[in-house]
Amino acid sequence: MATVIDGKAVAQTIRSEIADEVQLLSQKYGKVPGLAVVIVGNRKDSQSYVGMKRKACAELGIKSFDVDLPEQVSEAELIKQVHELNANPDVHGILVQLPLPKHINEEKVLTEISLEKDVDGFHPLNIGKLAMKGRDPLFLPCTPKACLELLHRSGVTIKGKNAVVVGRSNIVGLPASLLLVKADATVTIVHSHTSQPESIIREADILIAAAGQPKMIKGSWIKPGAAVIDVGTNAVDDPTRKSGYKLVGDVDFEEASKIAGWITPVPGGVGPMTVTMLLKNTLEGAKRYIEKNN
Numbered sequence: 655m656a657t658v659i660d661g662k663a664v665a666q667t668i669r670s671e672i673a674d675e676v677q678l679l680s681q682k683y684g685k686v687p688g689l690a691v692v693i694v695g696n697r698k699d700s701q702s703y704v705g706m707k708r709k710a711c712a713e714l715g716i717k718s719f720d721v722d723l724p725e726q727v728s729e730a731e732l733i734k735q736v737h738e739l740n741a742n743p744d745v746h747g748i749l750v751q752l753p754l755p756k757h758i759n760e761e762k763v764l765t766e767i768s769l770e771k772d773v774d775g776f777h778p779l780n781i782g783k784l785a786m787k788g789r790d791p792l793f794l795p796c797t798p799k800a801c802l803e804l805l806h807r808s809g810v811t812i813k814g815k816n817a818v819v820v821g822r823s824n825i826v827g828l829p830a831s832l833l834l835v836k837a838d839a840t841v842t843i844v845h846s847h848t849s850q851p852e853s854i855i856r857e858a859d860i861l862i863a864a865a866g867q868p869k870m871i872k873g874s875w876i877k878p879g880a881a882v883i884d885v886g887t888n889a890v891d892d893p894t895r896k897s898g899y900k901l902v903g904d905v906d907f908e909e910a911s912k913i914a915g916w917i918t919p920v921p922g923g924v925g926p927m928t929v930t931m932l933l934k935n936t937l938e939g940a941k942r943y944i945e946k947n948n
């Protein structure tokens with residue numbers, strides 16, 4: 655049976671470390687980290703994620719700046735708001751919740767975020783640096799950083815291992831692959847055009863599942879003893895629940911937990927750690943800014 659990695663518990667430990675540092679910063683400089691959370695429109699999932707982020711800020715003494723814009727807001731107006739946050743000395747991190755409505759060019763908006771405040775790590779220059787050997791971006795993207803932190807805190811070594819990443823999105827699969835290469839793994843990316851995904855996944859000592867397909871990865875695909883990090887957060891109908899749905903990962907947990915060495919649950923795995931890495935990035939950004947300007 656696999657060791658189930660308790661993302662919620664690890665997240666809690668790191669959050670209390672962050673809260674202590676926030677207090678130190680506040681005592682030393684009379685300033686607290688500030689995170690702007692920008693949301694456009696009223697997608698239910700985005701509202702819920704943004705709510706979690708704002709609540710977590712409050713719990714840690716991080717000041718959150720809430721910008722809520724209507725679905726119809728123009729790209730120009732959104733960019734104007736980003737520029738105002740760039741100029742605000744109390745804001746050390748800016749997060750624009752994705753996805754944005756179709757009439758807005760996401761890359762254009764993300765490019766306007768000041769590099770020093772890009773706590774999501776989604777600015778093309780930060781991604782470019784992530785992709786370069788010997789270079790480091792100012793911020794690592796939160797979900798990939800969460801995956802590596804969970805491996806690290808579980809005592810899983812990455813160097814020299816076969817790592818397989820399922821999915822190649824800009825926010826998870828691709829940057830996770832880059833981080834694993836930088837950590838000296840041998841990395842294979844599996845995606846919708848891969849002809850034999852099972853046989854590749856079976857070679858994975860480390861598996862990062864970020865395809866967004868509920869229970870796509872079966873127990874029989876897992877290499878015995880592998881470390882399985884499940885990034886999927888898929889809502890599937892569940893009439894037995896009040897909400898009418900439940901969250902399941904990209905991995906069939908029931909089956910895979912019998913074969914893997916380590917596995918993250920959904921919920922309670924990568925999700926809470928993603929939010930925690932955002933808070934950590936905000937703290938790091940604030941420390942850089944405050945120490946430079948004092």
Ligand SMILES: Nc1nc(=O)c2c([nH]1)NC[C@@H]1CN(c3ccc(C(=O)N[C@@H](CCC(=O)O)C(=O)O)cc3)C=[N+]21
Nearest residue numbers: 703750751752753774796887921922923925926928929
């Ligand atoms: N600019 C931007 N940055 C993001 O980081 C970003 C984004 N846009 N758009 C959407 C995705 C998704 N995402 C999650 C965060 C937390 C949980 C999380 O905490 N999940 C809980 C479950 C929460 C629940 O019960 O609904 C868990 O897995 O235990 C999940 C998903 C961040 N994203």
